[in-house]
Amino acid sequence: MDQSASSPASIGLDAVSKSYDGRVRAVDAVSLDVKPGEFFSLLGPSGCGKTTTLRMIAGFETVDTGRIRVGDRDVTDVPVHKRDMGMVFQSYALFPHRTVAENVAFGLRMRKVPKAEIEERVRAALALVALTGFEDRRPGQLSGGQQQRVALARAIVIRPPVLLCDEPLGALDRKLRQQMQFELKQLQKELGVTLVFVTHDQEEALAMSDRIAVMNAGRIEQIGTPTEIYDRPRTRFVADFIGEINLIERPGGKALAVRPEKIVLGAPGAVLDGTIDSASFLGGQTLYRVALSDGRQMLVKETNAGERPVRSVGDKVGLAWAAADGVELEA
Amino acid sequence: MSARPDAGHIAYLAVNGAIITFLLAPIAIITVFALNPTPYISFPPVGISLRWFEKFFSSPEFMGALWLSLQVAVVVLVLSMVIGGLCALALARGNIPGSRVLTAFFMSPLMLPAILTGLALFQLYLLLDIGRPVWGLIMGHTLVAVPYVLRTTLAVLHNFDRRIEEAAAVHGASPARVFFEVTLPLIRPGVFAGGIFAFIVSFDQFPISLFLVMPQGETLPVVLFNYMKFDLDGAIAAASMVSILMAVSVVVILEKVIGLKSYVKL
Numbered sequence: 001m002d003q004s005a006s007s008p009a010s011i012g013l014d015a016v017s018k019s020y021d022g023r024v025r026a027v028d029a030v031s032l033d034v035k036p037g038e039f040f041s042l043l044g045p046s047g048c049g050k051t052t053t054l055r056m057i058a059g060f061e062t063v064d065t066g067r068i069r070v071g072d073r074d075v076t077d078v079p080v081h082k083r084d085m086g087m088v089f090q091s092y093a094l095f096p097h098r099t100v101a102e103n104v105a106f107g108l109r110m111r112k113v114p115k116a117e118i119e120e121r122v123r124a125a126l127a128l129v130a131l132t133g134f135e136d137r138r139p140g141q142l143s144g145g146q147q148q149r150v151a152l153a154r155a156i157v158i159r160p161p162v163l164l165c166d167e168p169l170g171a172l173d174r175k176l177r178q179q180m181q182f183e184l185k186q187l188q189k190e191l192g193v194t195l196v197f198v199t200h201d202q203e204e205a206l207a208m209s210d211r212i213a214v215m216n217a218g219r220i221e222q223i224g225t226p227t228e229i230y231d232r233p234r235t236r237f238v239a240d241f242i243g244e245i246n247l248i249e250r251p252g253g254k255a256l257a258v259r260p261e262k263i264v265l266g267a268p269g270a271v272l273d274g275t276i277d278s279a280s281f282l283g284g285q286t287l288y289r290v291a292l293s294d295g296r297q298m299l300v301k302e303t304n305a306g307e308r309p310v311r312s313v314g315d316k317v318g319l320a321w322a323a324a325d326g327v328e329l330e331a
Numbered sequence: 332m333s334a335r336p337d338a339g340h341i342a343y344l345a346v347n348g349a350i351i352t353f354l355l356a357p358i359a360i361i362t363v364f365a366l367n368p369t370p371y372i373s374f375p376p377v378g379i380s381l382r383w384f385e386k387f388f389s390s391p392e393f394m395g396a397l398w399l400s401l402q403v404a405v406v407v408l409v410l411s412m413v414i415g416g417l418c419a420l421a422l423a424r425g426n427i428p429g430s431r432v433l434t435a436f437f438m439s440p441l442m443l444p445a446i447l448t449g450l451a452l453f454q455l456y457l458l459l460d461i462g463r464p465v466w467g468l469i470m471g472h473t474l475v476a477v478p479y480v481l482r483t484t485l486a487v488l489h490n491f492d493r494r495i496e497e498a499a500a501v502h503g504a505s506p507a508r509v510f511f512e513v514t515l516p517l518i519r520p521g522v523f524a525g526g527i528f529a530f531i532v533s534f535d536q537f538p539i540s541l542f543l544v545m546p547q548g549e550t551l552p553v554v555l556f557n558y559m560k561f562d563l564d565g566a567i568a569a570a571s572m573v574s575i576l577m578a579v580s581v582v583v584i585l586e587k588v589i590g591l592k593s594y595v596k597l
């Protein structure tokens with residue numbers, strides 16, 4: 001059998017639940033379907049169950065109830081080492097007693113790949129993450145970003161059908177982080193691997209993902225493309241967690257959500273009228289805080305381009321938006 | 332430009348110097364006595380000779396005891412590394428109820444005076460009527476040596492990042508392979524550091540050996556003690572020098588051959 005010819009696999013979670021020592025559910029009836037070759041993110045605040053979900057896919061944690069499928073194989077009861085996955089950890093988790101080349105070769109060695117082929121594939125993987133020449137260093141002699149690349153090379157060298165990443169860029173500084181985001185996305189597309197990516201950083205998720213599952217308190221609130229999640233949030237939680245949003249309460253506990261940049265400022269006498277309370281210059285845009293007559297506040301973002309009236313604090317303004325830009329939230 | 336040495340720094344050097352002198356002075360004195368040819372231990376030395384080393388190395392009694400001590404210490408080294416290492420793994424990883432109490436229990440030989448342990452074992456062997464076999468002596472030494480290995484290995488395990496083992500598992504290593512590829516190499520420095528103590532504890536062991544050796548099979552510290560009761564000459568000092576060199580060689584050899592460099596932060 002040619003080990004190298006693995007193609008990306010789909011992943012399916014069917015009502016998967018997990019609680020630790022009988023306390024509240026860390027993961028509560030999570031169902032999701034990741035398509036082959038998809039960049040899929042699990043996004044949510046700290047403690048919402050992202051890591052637990054990923055660890056159940058990897059096999060580090062058993063599920064209490066539910067099934068997990070990879071491709072057309074039910075892996076729910078398959079031990080970790082037989083699930084054939086690659087994984088990048090937040091703390092890198094490199095083998096400190098091994099050289100860079102040995103770290104990368106590890107998965108191939110476990111798969112009994114012939115020596116010559118191991119050498120060749122390790123070389124290629126290190127070239128892919130721009131670490132040629134670092135073969136004989138130990139992890140302790142590398143910078144954080146370099147260790148991150150070694151961890152990535154170790155995971156992709158086995159050409160896994162599924163690659164799991166738990167906040168892999170969390171420990172990097174902003175600049176390096178953005179660069180690695182770009183590189184990881186490139187690499188994922190090149191390799192065509194199915195990637196499940198855990199992050200609590202909404203910008204990162206929006207920028208990189210094909211689809212995002214937004215999690216809250218162990219449950220999935222919404223699954224969709226970055227645009228869907230941003231433009232059409234289904235719940236208050238999603239609307240609030242992703243970006244800035246104005247919530248207009250409706251009778252019956254419902255609410256209407258409008259993004260600040262979707263609101264057009266004009267002369268008083270529009271849908272809503274108010275007074276500019278504060279203005280923050282953001283470079284390309286200006287963010288206004290508008291106090292409505294009933295005491296509520298609205299955020300409005302105006303692009304600083306072309307001709308537009310100069311607004312200052314205290315100005316009376318009218319707020320309007322296209323009906324399609326107002327999103328009815330379910331709860 | 333040279334910084335003016337300030338009072339604090341001088342005090343620091345003085346205290347350190349005093350401590351080092353205090354620690355090393357006995358060794359210096361032993362060296363002087365071992366090389367001094369007078370037939371009894373005296374000061375100041377009158378010259379330099381190797382006659383006491385000659386006496387030590389040509390005495391079948393000393394040589395037999397040295398050889399026995401070495402053999403026992405090596406067996407204790409191996410046994411305590413295996414037992415201490417496995418115990419540490421079980422206590423740190425095994426999800427054993429009451430593992431804190433058990434840890435304290437295994438460490439307890441360190442808290443008890445060795446003479447009590449020796450006496451207890453002596454009475455136990457008497458009760459069991461097994462005589463005083465060499466393996467009984469080895470067991471006694473191992474009992475007090477295991478805590479050293481246990482402690483150093485537990486320290487390593489305490490700081491062990493288990494994600495490293497998970498990384499091995501997810502990339503295809505079975506539980507057994509994870510152990511041999513990752514866990515063992517990473518705890519090895521801790522086990523060997525404890526092993527060095529175990530070797531020295533056994534090689535140096537007097538109170539327990541005193542109870543458990545047979546007259547025709549005494550270890551070096553017991554033979555030296557008996558010798559000293561009648562003769563106090565340079566042979567004792569020479570024997571001490573040899574013991575010190577032995578201990579140092581074991582440390583150096585383990586360091587060079589296996590490497591005690593730790594990858595796990597302590």
Ligand SMILES: Nc1ncnc2c1ncn2[C@@H]1O[C@H](COP(=O)(O)OP(=O)(O)OP(=O)(O)O)[C@@H](O)[C@H]1O
Pocket residue numbers: 020021026044045046047048049050051052053200
């Ligand atoms: N080993 C464990 N034992 C007990 N509770 C745990 C364990 N691991 C996680 N939990 C709990 O399960 C819940 C979900 O944790 P999880 O680590 O999946 O969150 P997360 O979304 O990854 O958060 P973060 O962004 O902080 O990493 C939390 O309430 C956490 O306290």
Ligand SMILES: [Mg+2]
Pocket residue numbers: 050051052
């Ligand atoms: Mg997490």
